[in-house]
Amino acid sequence: MSTLERAYFLARSGEVADLADLKRRLKVEGCRAVDALLATYSVRRHLAAICAATFHPPAVAEPAAEPVSSEATPSAAVKTAQPDESST
Numbered sequence: 001m002s003t004l005e006r007a008y009f010l011a012r013s014g015e016v017a018d019l020a021d022l023k024r025r026l027k028v029e030g031c032r033a034v035d036a037l038l039a040t041y042s043v044r045r046h047l048a049a050i051c052a053a054t055f056h057p058p059a060v061a062e063p064a065a066e067p068v069s070s071e072a073t074p075s076a077a078v079k080t081a082q083p084d085e086s087s088t
Contacts, residue, residue: 003031007038011050017057019048 001009007026016022019038026034038044 003034003037004043006031007034007047008050011047012054014054014056016051017055018051019044022047022051 003026006029007022010016010022010025016025023034023038038047
C-alpha cells in the first residue's frame, strides 16, 4: 500500500483527529515522503475534511459502581448499635 493510500485509509478509519495526527501516524508506521506526498493543498484539505468527519475519540471506560446495600451503610450500623431509649 502506498503512503497516499495509507493516508486515506487512516483518515477514513476514524483513528486520527487531524492532518498533523495523520502525518505523525504515517511516519511512525514507516511511510516514506509523507510531507512531500501530502504537500498539495487539495490533498491536505481533502484528508483534513475526512479526518474531521470520521474521527471518533476513544471512549474512556469508567469503573462500575458497586451496589451498596442498606445493611452495609455506616448509618445503618450506627442505628443498630445504639440502645433503644424508649424502653428505659
